Amino acid sequence: MSTDDRPSIACVSGRRVVDVLAGMDVRTVLLGDPTPLDLACLADVPLDVDLGDWKTTEVVLGALHRVRPLTAVFSVFDAHLPLASYLAERLDVRGLSLAAALACDDKARMRLALEGAGITGPRYLAVDDPADAPSAARRLGFPVVVKKAVGARGRGSLVCHDDADVAGAVTAFGGGPVLVESYVDGPEYAIQTITVDGVTEVVNVLAQHVGSGPRQPELGYDYPSGLGEVGDLAVGKFATSALRALGFDNGVAHVQVRVSDDGPVLINVAARPPGGQLCALTERVSGVDMTRAAVDVALGLPLLRQEPTASRALYRCVAFGQAGVVDYDVGALDSPGVFLDVEPGDPVHPADDPRGGSYGRIVVYGDETPQLLRDYHGILDSLRPRVRPSRMW
Amino acid sequence: MTITDVVGGRRVEVVRGVADLDREAWNALVRAAGGSVFHSWEWLAAFEEAPPGVFEPAHQLAYDGDRLVGVCPAYLVHHCPRLERIAETAGIDFGGPVLLAHSLAAFAGGPLALPEHPDARDALISGLADTAAALDAWAWGAVNLPAGRLVGRLIGAGYATARLNTTYLLDTRHATVEDYWSTFRSKHRRELQRERRVLTRSGVRITESAPDADTHVRLVHGVVADHGASLDVLPEDFLRALHRHLAPHDRSLTAVDLSGDAIAVFAAYDFGSERSLWLAGLDVDRLDSFGPYRPMVAAAVESAITAGVPLVNLGRGNPAPKRRVGAVAAPLYLALATADRARTALLHAALRRLERDGADHDDVGDGCC
Numbered sequence: 195m196s197t198d199d200r201p202s203i204a205c206v207s208g209r210r211v212v213d214v215l216a217g218m219d220v221r222t223v224l225l226g227d228p229t230p231l232d233l234a235c236l237a238d239v240p241l242d243v244d245l246g247d248w249k250t251t252e253v254v255l256g257a258l259h260r261v262r263p264l265t266a267v268f269s270v271f272d273a274h275l276p277l278a279s280y281l282a283e284r285l286d287v288r289g290l291s292l293a294a295a296l297a298c299d300d301k302a303r304m305r306l307a308l309e310g311a312g313i314t315g316p317r318y319l320a321v322d323d324p325a326d327a328p329s330a331a332r333r334l335g336f337p338v339v340v341k342k343a344v345g346a347r348g349r350g351s352l353v354c355h356d357d358a359d360v361a362g363a364v365t366a367f368g369g370g371p372v373l374v375e376s377y378v379d380g381p382e383y384a385i386q387t388i389t390v391d392g393v394t395e396v397v398n399v400l401a402q403h404v405g406s407g408p409r410q411p412e413l414g415y416d417y418p419s420g421l422g423e424v425g426d427l428a429v430g431k432f433a434t435s436a437l438r439a440l441g442f443d444n445g446v447a448h449v450q451v452r453v454s455d456d457g458p459v460l461i462n463v464a465a466r467p468p469g470g471q472l473c474a475l476t477e478r479v480s481g482v483d484m485t486r487a488a489v490d491v492a493l494g495l496p497l498l499r500q501e502p503t504a505s506r507a508l509y510r511c512v513a514f515g516q517a518g519v520v521d522y523d524v525g526a527l528d529s530p531g532v533f534l535d536v537e538p539g540d541p542v543h544p545a546d547d548p549r550g551g552s553y554g555r556i557v558v559y560g561d562e563t564p565q566l567l568r569d570y571h572g573i574l575d576s577l578r579p580r581v582r583p584s585r586m587w
Numbered sequence: 588m589t590i591t592d593v594v595g596g597r598r599v600e601v602v603r604g605v606a607d608l609d610r611e612a613w614n615a616l617v618r619a620a621g622g623s624v625f626h627s628w629e630w631l632a633a634f635e636e637a638p639p640g641v642f643e644p645a646h647q648l649a650y651d652g653d654r655l656v657g658v659c660p661a662y663l664v665h666h667c668p669r670l671e672r673i674a675e676t677a678g679i680d681f682g683g684p685v686l687l688a689h690s691l692a693a694f695a696g697g698p699l700a701l702p703e704h705p706d707a708r709d710a711l712i713s714g715l716a717d718t719a720a721a722l723d724a725w726a727w728g729a730v731n732l733p734a735g736r737l738v739g740r741l742i743g744a745g746y747a748t749a750r751l752n753t754t755y756l757l758d759t760r761h762a763t764v765e766d767y768w769s770t771f772r773s774k775h776r777r778e779l780q781r782e783r784r785v786l787t788r789s790g791v792r793i794t795e796s797a798p799d800a801d802t803h804v805r806l807v808h809g810v811v812a813d814h815g816a817s818l819d820v821l822p823e824d825f826l827r828a829l830h831r832h833l834a835p836h837d838r839s840l841t842a843v844d845l846s847g848d849a850i851a852v853f854a855a856y857d858f859g860s861e862r863s864l865w866l867a868g869l870d871v872d873r874l875d876s877f878g879p880y881r882p883m884v885a886a887a888v889e890s891a892i893t894a895g896v897p898l899v900n901l902g903r904g905n906p907a908p909k910r911r912v913g914a915v916a917a918p919l920y921l922a923l924a925t926a927d928r929a930r931t932a933l934l935h936a937a938l939r940r941l942e943r944d945g946a947d948h949d950d951v952g953d954g955c956c
Contacts, residue, residue, distance in 0.1 A: 293935065
């Protein structure tokens with residue numbers, strides 16, 4: 195007879211979640227394709243399965259569930275949210291609703307669900323046949339944003355100003371279904387939320403800075419948002435309504451909203467903790483570890499909260515304006531708040547290039563904005579990130 | 588049999604056959620709600636008379652007091668070749684009959700409500716769920732729903748959905764045919780004129796008339812067979828019943844040769860504000876390709892403009908010539924639900940597969956329309 199009475203959870207996730215689970219009194223079934231060895235060592239049951247084969251994964255996990263019942267199945271990977279929700283519903287355990295997971299995975303589905311509930315989003319047309327994309331763009335009026343309909347993972351979005359741009363975007367996204375949306379002008383905000391049994395709590399609202407090029411690259415975030423208490427409340431309520439429209443019942447989310455002249459417009463909902471260093475930022479300024487919160491929500495546990503340790507944060511992405519080989523002063527890496535994804539000598543692409551993006555982050559915390567700016571520029575001056583032109587690039 | 592229920596403050600009646608429907612009241616509601624021939628009493632009558640499978644009618648009617656404010660044709664589907672092909676493509680075994688609003692053969696489905704009573708659509712959807720339980724259906728839902736708020740509400744309510752097809756719609760609100768063509772580049776107009784001249788030189792002319800039922804069936808079945816599809820998706824009796832019942836709405840175009848023989852047909856019907864080009868037929872023994880197709884599309888558009896019909900539904904499949912006349916894609920959705928969480932998850936997975944692997948097949952060729 196087993197004496198292991200820990201709650202049991204199955205997840206498709208990476209290092210951060212596995213570390214959180216390892217620190218909790220939880221039995222972990224880690225599904226991978228395959229499961230990385232270092233993570234497998236930390237899980238109670240590492241399970242190598244074809245994550246694209248839902249039926250077989252259900253059979254395998256179902257067999258384990260019958261022997262040792264699971265409490266929940268969840269994921270923090272965009273790509274595997276639908277699978278995790280499918281498994282949770284098939285095994286009748288806790289998890290994010292499959293309808294919500296699928297809506298977050300498919301932009302057209304998301305837009306429809308929001309439209310159904312009267313939540314303002316960009317005007318849009320879903321296009322199955324790429325040949326229909328230019329006429330859809332003309333119907334909406336340029337500029338438009340062309341998005342890969344399914345599996346964009348945050349990188350399948352291009353602003354287009356004419357037919358040629360649209361054709362290029364469709365090609366760049368592999369020629370599959372796309373969503374054509376009207377471009378929405380206005381400041382952008384990122385809202386972190388936690389939803390338990392259909393009730394959503396707004397954890398924080400961040401001002402998000404995006405670039406002006408076709409890819410609208412993420413450039414940074416500020417906390418507080420600058421909207422003030424009333425403004426934060428308004429965009430938070432808007433995000434909460436959007437989650438309700440999607441059938442979001444249990445999970446954490448990273449919601450992006452633009453505030454246009456006509457009011458808030460829902461840009462996207464990611465049914466997972468925010469990426470980059472935004473989890474760490476949220477923990478510092480709001481006292482909530484969003485990854486831990488995702489686990490707590492999945493298991494139905496009370497949320498773990500701590501006192502915030504900073505009242506302000508300034509978060510800037512390290513991006514480049516040209517292609518080449520990166521260099522910087524490695525000594526600056528010892529400064530707190532510096533996170534780089536590239537080594538000196540690595541190739542980089544401009545932020546607007548589909549292959550480019552953010553190559554690191556500098557995040558500083560404090561209680562006064564002038565000090566944050568001084569700290570940030572101090573780090574930047576010591577890091578001196580630069581790009582050497584390279585014939586290869 | 589009539590079942591009465593109160594859903595969301597609306598009285599919803601379930602009627603088990605067209606004989607129990609007030610034809611005039613039903614059609615008036617469909618027209619006022621913006622519906623097309625596919626929701627008409629005549630379409631339902633033909634479907635009931637010669638169904639392409641085994642279907643039990645379970646039509647929903649929503650009332651505000653004694654006033655009819657919404658309708659939703661529906662069938663408890665026991666056997667439907669089209670639905671079975673969808674199930675096969677989606678890799679799901681429906682464990683019993685499915686209550687469907689209403690037909691995979693149509694270009695439109697689901698509830699219709701008077702503009703001033705939009706909530707009647709929600710009541711009708713709830714009514715479908717109640718009827719499904721009463722009739723012991725394995726699942727319920729609607730098919731060929733146009734993209735829009737209703738589909739969004741169903742997604743939010745947890746229905747499994749899939750983009751099943753794309754139909755092509757053309758706004759024909761032009762004062763004259765010349766006004767319409769003036770919106771195109773001259774090169775495009777010249778190409779069309781050349782195609783028309785070629786057709787005329789070959790002795791073919793396009794007439795605004797329907798062929799007789801025998802010819803209609805022969806030409807439509809010719810195309811179905813030529814696509815390698817089974818005739819069970821459009822059985823002869825079904826085509827004949829529709830030909831007869833829809834005659835008052837018929838606006839078909841027929842291409843005839845020098846000897847007056849029909850060699851191609853577009854079966855088209857006017858109802859409400861839409862002309863629906865439902866089926867194409869071709870004499871495949873005499874023509875190895877649908878040569879008259881593009882001139883017939885253009886003729887259909889011109890005919891609609893002349894008649895003052897504001898919208899032409901050019902139907903599914905064969906998108907290129909439809910785009911050439913300015914039609915725009917309009918996705919059609921399938922939405923299904925069950926009362927059981929695990930079973931609904933199966934539907935979600937299946938419809939996701941269908942959307943990714945099997946949707947948007949050519950109408951007749953794959954029978955998935």
